Amino acid sequence: MTETFFTQQHHFDRYRAELLTRSGPVSYVDTGGSGTPILFLHGVGTSSYLWRNVFAELDGDRRCIAVDLPSHGRTPAAANQDFTLPALAEFVADCCDALRLAQVDLVAHDTGGAVAQIFAARHPHRLSSLTLTNCEAHDNVPPTAFLPTVLLARAGMLSRTGPRLLRDVERARKVVYGTGYQDVDAMPEEIVRANLEPLIGTPDAARQFQRFLTALRARDLLQIEPELSRLTVPTLIVWGTADIFFRRKWAYWLRDTIPGASRVVEILGGKLFFPDERAREFAAALRRSWARPA
Numbered sequence: 001m002t003e004t005f006f007t008q009q010h011h012f013d014r015y016r017a018e019l020l021t022r023s024g025p026v027s028y029v030d031t032g033g034s035g036t037p038i039l040f041l042h043g044v045g046t047s048s049y050l051w052r053n054v055f056a057e058l059d060g061d062r063r064c065i066a067v068d069l070p071s072h073g074r075t076p077a078a079a080n081q082d083f084t085l086p087a088l089a090e091f092v093a094d095c096c097d098a099l100r101l102a103q104v105d106l107v108a109h110d111t112g113g114a115v116a117q118i119f120a121a122r123h124p125h126r127l128s129s130l131t132l133t134n135c136e137a138h139d140n141v142p143p144t145a146f147l148p149t150v151l152l153a154r155a156g157m158l159s160r161t162g163p164r165l166l167r168d169v170e171r172a173r174k175v176v177y178g179t180g181y182q183d184v185d186a187m188p189e190e191i192v193r194a195n196l197e198p199l200i201g202t203p204d205a206a207r208q209f210q211r212f213l214t215a216l217r218a219r220d221l222l223q224i225e226p227e228l229s230r231l232t233v234p235t236l237i238v239w240g241t242a243d244i245f246f247r248r249k250w251a252y253w254l255r256d257t258i259p260g261a262s263r264v265v266e267i268l269g270g271k272l273f274f275p276d277e278r279a280r281e282f283a284a285a286l287r288r289s290w291a292r293p294a
Helices: 009-015 048-057 085-098 111-122 144-154 158-165 169-177 189-200 203-214 218-223 248-257 279-291
Strands: 016-021 024-030 038-041 064-067 104-108 127-132 235-240 261-267
Touching (some): 009 048, 038 048, 048 064, 048 189, 048 279, 111 218, 144 158, 144 203, 158 169, 169 189, 189 203, 235 248
Parallel strands (some): 038 104
Antiparallel strands (some): 016 024, 024 064
């Protein structure tokens, strides 16, 4: 049974701020608090709002920070923005520098998980722990189920179809998110708009999103596998088992590749966006992992 305790956008945005980094302006949500900060990374087609229910579950426990990646949420992108995975990993490093975060517990989902793997390979000293949820791994970029969208982007079609799709938010919710949620109708329309308007709301935005999608390459993940295979940072893998984009085998590939990864926590029946939909289970897995002695 899914948990539909979605928090409201305006409540989450009470903690929102902006800062300027070497990579450009960044919108982020920061609850404040003590202890090692938890830094959350979202993936393609979502935003920091993906984590609003997890933040609600962890409220008062720790300092939680979620950034919007370039072109997503409220973080703009320059006309010549580099959207490759290594560049996005440096974007994360620049955010850490601007926020003066010496070390973080990094939690990442979807393409944010691919970015996190490169960040971890390049900056292992900046991680207290790493948590990866359903995400790209090895050569699974783009995942087969997402390839039709990438092909549309390569053909330049999203700039034509995207703005039209968003005119009907209910339809856009089903088309974009229907295969990633167990109960997509419980996803608030305000979150659908907040996620999709920066990506496909106008032809110009959709053209930028096309560039983002076509910049994601398997070679960038393959290149850092030697470093990943030496990563001893404590690593937790949490995986929704019913995800058609990132199958269970990739969870165990990550576990077997990263020396610091000791186990996989399976969210039975969870689909791609389980961190939003089943935040209580996910937050419980995070707490258990962080409570273990190093």
